[in-house]
Amino acid sequence: MKIFRNLLISGALLAIGSTAHAVIINFQDISDRQAPPPADPLSYGESAWTTLSLNADFGINVDITGTYYGSAAWAYLDSNNAGLGVCQSLNAAGAGSVDTKNPGSGSNLCTNPADDNVDDLTESLVFTANETVTIDRIWFNNNHDGDRSLVGDTITINGVGYTFTAADISDIVTGSTSFLSGDTDFLFTFAPLVLNPTESLTVGYYSGTAQRDEQFYVSGIEIRAVPEPGTLALLGAGLLGLGLTRRRRRA
Secondary structure (H helix, E strand, O other): OHHHHHHHHHHHHHHHHHHHOOEEEEHHHHHHOOOOOOOOOOOOOOEEEOOEEOHHHHOOOEEEEEEEOOEEEEEEEEOOOOEEEEEOOEOOHHHHOOOOOOOOOOOOOEOOOOOOOEEOOOEEEEEEEOOOEEEEEEEEEOOOOOOOOOOOOEEEEOOEEEEOOHHHEOOOOOOOOOOOOOOOEEEEEEEEEEEOOOOEEEEEEOOOOOOOOOEEEEEEEEEEEOOOHHHHHHHHHHHHHHHHHHHHHHO
8 A cells, every 4th residue: 555655646646847947058058058969968059040949858759940020030049158949041051951950060040140040020030839838038138239138129929918027037047137348238027928739939129119220139938838638647547557566466
C-alpha cells in the first residue's frame, strides 16, 4: 500500500513538474555569441531567418516570423545588446544563407544595417505555436535608438496596446529594477497567455499613436510547453496499473 501511495504521489509531482517547467530564451545572448556551432550550439550570431524555430535548441515548438505591412519579412537576430527584430531585405550573400547559424561571416545580413529592429507602425513579430504553450513574460529593449528607452511607448500584444512606464524596467538576466549601462530591458508580464496549436501572438507598435521613428527589439521570452490532457491521463493510467501490479505480487 505504501508503494502504491508513493507511486501516485510521484506521478502527481511529475505531472505538476511537467506543466511548471519554463524556458527563458535570451535573444540578446544567442545573437551576441560568436563561437560557431558545434563549439557553441546556442551561438546564432547576427542572422536572418525566414522562420526562427525554437524547437531544435530549446524544446519549445514555436516558430517566429517577421512581417512588413502584413507581408512576409525576415525575423532578424541583431547583435550588440539588441535581440530579435525584423529585416525587410538581405544583402546578396544573405539570400543563399538564410536559416543558418553563421555568426560574424558578413553574410545573411540586412542590406540596411539600421533595418534590423521592429520599426514604428510597419513591422511586427509573429510567434506561432505548434503545440500548446503558455507565454508568461516578454522582455523588450530600445538599445539601438537614441533615447534607449521605451517609457511612454505603446507595444501591441495581439492588437491590444500597453504603454511602458519606468516601473517596467527589468533586466532579463539579473532581474534588476535599475537602468544598466547600454542594456535596458522592459518587461511585459502576461496573465498568462495560452497559445494552442496554430494560434499566434503578434507583437508590434500601437497604430493609434504617432510613434514614428521609434523601434524596439524583443530581448527574450519566457515560455513553457503545456502537456496535452491525454498525455497526463495516460501517465496516470500507467502509474495506476503499475501500482496495482505491485499490490497483486505482494499479495
